[in-house]
Amino acid sequence: MNILVTGASKGIGNAIAKELEKSGNLYVTGRNEEALRECICKDYCVCDLANDIEILAEFIEKNKIDILINNAGEYIYGALETMSTNDIQRIYQTNLISPAYLISKAIPAMKNNKWGRIINIGSISGVMGEAYASLYSSSKAGLIGLTKALALELAEYNITVNTINPGWVETELGMNSIDESEFSKDEIIECIPQKRFVKPEEVAKLCKYLISEDAKGITGQSINLCAGLSVGI
Ligand SMILES: NC(=O)c1ccc[n+]([C@@H]2O[C@H](COP(=O)([O-])OP(=O)(O)OC[C@H]3O[C@@H](n4cnc5c(N)ncnc54)[C@H](OP(=O)(O)O)[C@@H]3O)[C@@H](O)[C@H]2O)c1
Numbered sequence: 424m425n426i427l428v429t430g431a432s433k434g435i436g437n438a439i440a441k442e443l444e445k446s447g448n449l450y451v452t453g454r455n456e457e458a459l460r461e462c463i464c465k466d467y468c469v470c471d472l473a474n475d476i477e478i479l480a481e482f483i484e485k486n487k488i489d490i491l492i493n494n495a496g497e498y499i500y501g502a503l504e505t506m507s508t509n510d511i512q513r514i515y516q517t518n519l520i521s522p523a524y525l526i527s528k529a530i531p532a533m534k535n536n537k538w539g540r541i542i543n544i545g546s547i548s549g550v551m552g553e554a555y556a557s558l559y560s561s562s563k564a565g566l567i568g569l570t571k572a573l574a575l576e577l578a579e580y581n582i583t584v585n586t587i588n589p590g591w592v593e594t595e596l597g598m599n600s601i602d603e604s605e606f607s608k609d610e611i612i613e614c615i616p617q618k619r620f621v622k623p624e625e626v627a628k629l630c631k632y633l634i635s636e637d638a639k640g641i642t643g644q645s646i647n648l649c650a651g652l653s654v655g656i
Pocket of ligand 1 (some may be wrong): 429430431432433434435452454455456470471472473474484494495497498506517544545546547553578588590591593594595596597598633
């Protein structure tokens with residue numbers, strides 16, 4: 424089984440890579456080569472999803488990926504009218520366009536094997552909307568639409584496609600987004616029904632389940648892993 428995790432150099436992606444280390448031939452990608460070198464994996468590919476995506480597309484074709492986990496993502500905070508064309512392009516490219524392109528490169532080998540698993544890491548912001556994060560929210564909402572359509576397209580090939588939508592997770596991205604917001608860490612915890620942040624390992628364990636045979640019936644789903652944040656809306 425050939426597995427690729429994007430954004431594996433830190434945070435949630437790193438936890439997923441550690442969880443799946445023994446599930447097959449693990450391939451990882453990110454921009455930080457030093458951190459990728461420390462991952463226990465078969466090989467890695469240094470790639471900036473906002474710029475030089477072709478190198479990773481070739482890596483996927485060469486390694487015939489059976490399980491693709493599109494985890495890498497970038498957050499940007501601010502009113503939409505303050506965003507530059509470059510910001511808009513970078514966020515959509517990293518969070519939505521590149522994941523769709525990488526999936527398109529993985530599909531032929533999966534179809535050939537009549538088996539595959541695709542997991543996109545979305546965000547609760549793509550489900551609920553988040554003020555001053557319109558580019559991030561809309562890019563993550565796009566992943567949900569992509570997931571549903573592809574699940575239908577690929578169902579007959581035994582390929583499942585799902586999105587996991589984390590709530591607040593204690594990572595660099597999660598904590599930076601709190602620093603940029605108008606709320607303190609304590610105020611945010613107060614709004615979360617379980618009064619806690621989600622751990623990267625919880626997302627990793629859900630990935631492990633979704634790639635298993637036990638989860639073959641789960642496809643096209645958008646699963647909120649958010650300590651209750653999205654409940655009651
Ligand atoms: N933390 C949260 O609260 C939270 C909540 C909901 C959803 N999420 C989603 O979960 C995913 C992982 O987030 P995280 O919290 O683990 O963030 P993180 O700690 O900042 O890690 C982000 C990862 O994505 C990679 N990455 C970012 N931009 C990239 C680019 N342009 N090209 C290639 N790699 C890139 C980073 O690689 P390098 O470091 O090597 O550059 C890093 O490995 C993201 O999609 C995020 O939107 C996070």
